[in-house]
Amino acid sequence: SQTIHQWPATLVQPVGSPLSLECTVEGTSNPNLYWYRQAAGRGLQLLFYSIGIDQISSEVPQNLSASRPQDRQFILSSKKLLLSDSGFYLCAWALGTGSVNEQFFGPGTRLTVL
Amino acid sequence: DAKTTQPPSMDCAEGRAANLPCNHSTISGNEYVYWYRQIHSQGPQYIIHGLKNNETNEMASLIITEDRKSSTLILPHATLRDTAVYYCIVSNFNKFYFGSGTKLNVKP
Numbered sequence: 463s464q465t466i467h468q469w470p471a472t473l474v475q476p477v478g479s480p481l482s483l484e485c486t487v488e489g490t491s492n493p494n495l496y497w498y499r500q501a502a503g504r505g506l507q508l509l510f511y512s513i514g515i516d517q518i519s520s521e522v523p524q525n526l527s528a529s530r531p532q533d534r535q536f537i538l539s540s541k542k543l544l545l546s547d548s549g550f551y552l553c554a555w556a557l558g559t560g561s562v563n564e565q566f567f568g569p570g571t572r573l574t575v576l
Numbered sequence: 577d578a579k580t581t582q583p584p585s586m587d588c589a590e591g592r593a594a595n596l597p598c599n600h601s602t603i604s605g606n607e608y609v610y611w612y613r614q615i616h617s618q619g620p621q622y623i624i625h626g627l628k629n630n631e632t633n634e635m636a637s638l639i640i641t642e643d644r645k646s647s648t649l650i651l652p653h654a655t656l657r658d659t660a661v662y663y664c665i666v667s668n669f670n671k672f673y674f675g676s677g678t679k680l681n682v683k684p
Contacts, residue, residue, distance in 0.1 A: 494670045496670075496672075498674075504676065505663065505674040505675050505676045505677055506620065506663075506672075506674035507674075508671060508672065508673060508674075511670065511671060513670075521671075550617075552619050552620075554619070556670050563670050564610075564622045564625070565612075565620075565622065565670070565672060566622075567619025567620050567621075568619055569618070569619060570617075570618070570619055572617075
């Protein structure tokens with residue numbers, strides 16, 4: 463069966479510090495991968511999605527970046543965090559074939575920028 | 577950007593049917609309607625999806641109007657564990673744009 467992992471589960475970082483959040487998927491090949499952010503009391507905002515290694519699309523211009531060094535690994539990064547980067551970060555995967563795909567979400571990382 | 581409109585909150589008595597509406601008046605012919613729910617501090621969970629026919633699974637039923645401009649998610653017998661934020665999403669590919677959703681409060 464497929465599983466999706468995210469770490470760390472929680473993170474407290476000072477403003478201006480770098481960020482690296484990791485997501486890995488097991489049990490499937492060539493998945494589509496996604497990063498979402500959820501601010502407190504808000505819906506999910508799509509940040510990045512990837513249909514393959516080194517194929518990443520950005521949905522919202524900001525100080526975040528994403529990389530996909532391996533088929534089932536998706537990394538969210540920042541060189542300098544802002545206060546507004548605080549939120550709940552969710553990674554998701556979906557089958558890479560077809561046009562109707564259920565997305566499966568990871569447990570999330572709760573980031574607090576102070 | 578989200579292409580759906582949902583009421584911010586709804587109440588439902590335990591054991592009764594919960595009917596959650598969604599407007600998607602700009603939906604395109606090849607876009608599907610998806611429903612997810614999010615229980616506090618967890619990732620969203622898939623519930624059901626459909627194109628134009630009504631759909632039913634073990635969790636819920638999805639009723640889509642004939643003009644496809646709106647839909648209703650039905651939880652036939654709501655339990656306290658169904659308390660969550662319910663998101664209605666339209667998508668023709670793998671990109672999902674979540675709106676603010678409906679907070680469903682199931683009360684004993």
